[in-house]
Amino acid sequence: MKSPATRLSLILLLTPFLLWIVLLVILPHLQMLRVSFQVRESWDTLSWGLEQYANFFSESYYWRTFVRTGVMSLFTTFLTLLIAFPIAWYIARLASGRARGLLFLACLIPFWASELVRTYGWMILLRESGLFSAWLQALGWSDGPVEMLYNDAAVIIGLVYNGLLFMVVPLVTTLDGMEENLVEAGYDLGGGHLTVLREVVVPWAMPGIVSGCIVVFMLTLGSYLTPTLMGGKDSAWFTQQIFTQFITRFNWEQGAALGALLLGLSSLIVWAGLKLTGQSLRKVMG
């Protein structure tokens, strides 16, 4: 069916993109995988093996950090959902006309700042010589300066802040399409607030909830700046271990294996989440 001319123009249009995807996406990832299976036996001999992957499971420091990062990311995602849902509900169903557009825009603008700037903003507020500490002292709730930075709570605040918009947008989109009659019917059938929420609203909003949760979870699990800048000495994040192996220790083989594990395990968690909620990626990502 296709004429040679259309075929030619398709090839011309697509070539730069194919070059990009092969040379800068697929090839580098394959190279990373290859490096991760290399075992350095002495300074000039390499052999193939699973040593780096075995290290991940045998050295508790690695897998403990991974589990910690995963659990904290799940918690962050859940917290983001709890905070974002009422906002999305207000924007999609209670606000009208101009207020609606303005509220949505007002939610968007802080996210136009870079992650570095946003995180830095929180650091000025939470540090020992920062504003919150000064307020606590002025109110007489504290005798001396309070350090609120460099702990897990600070990291979670930063991560929730970074993820909020990515939860609000899909929720607003799904809640927007829900008809008022549906909620009223729930109440007419004798449901209380909680029952209507559980039986009517949440099932309806499920695609939005799942899509928001996936994006926030992936962002959180893979984030590097926020945990590094706001976390303390003990609050190691998995991405920091990859950085340490690559840049500080020059142990590329181990760093590449950790990178491959991060990619593999995070995809696995997302896949399991989709299966559990009975959603498909295509539907969720629109």
Add this chain to the structure above:
Amino acid sequence: MSRWLPRAYLTLVYLLLYVPIGILVLFSFNDSRSGYTWGGLSLRWYQSLFNNNAMVEAMWNSLWLALSAATVSTVIGALTALALHRYRFRGKKMLNGMLFVVMMSPEIVLAISLLALFLLVGIQLGYVSLLLAHVTFCLPFVVITVMARLSGFDERLPEAARDLGASDFTMTRTVLIPVIMPALLAGWLLGFTLSLDDVVVSTFVSGPSYEILPLRIYSMVRVGLKPEVNALGTLLLVFSLVMLMLSQWILSRSKR
């Protein structure tokens, strides 16, 4: 349900959204070194920034990098979006899926895989490696912006142009390009901002020969919080805000 409760909640959340950024901007004009007392209005931190030659050079490097990365990814992105929109071919769904995979996968994995490749191939770490890396993470966003615009495009327009005797080239120039122009501009501005703001990927693929602004800010923040950083952060913030507002404005204006 009472009316004030939702409103109070909303006010609180929006307040928390703006406080960190607001304080950053406010304290960049603070004459005092302190993080909590106000010493009067002053531009001294901005002055000390612009008197720092290394800083000004990093600023120019960053702007040049963002300009070139945005331009390259817009050109490739526009061609790709046209191909994905106009033609049906095997593997099209997979290519579409790859865009999302690249967008979603952790930045740090992209960074180490690119670093490993650059060193294998022997690309020196500096402007070229940064440009390639930035194009890599900007491209999916540009393709998706342009495709969104094309999906609302009336297919009868190019047909009408052809029926009226226009060649493929004329049709592209007089019908297609004007239609996707707003999306191209918006995509370019988005790419520019993404490139200007990136820290994680740049940390891995930049070399000592080419210093860029976000990395300088990052290393300053890690060492300790200095008032100069407030001014730098504010500059970066204003830049991103202006670029993205422009991009949104172009897109929304063209919809009418």
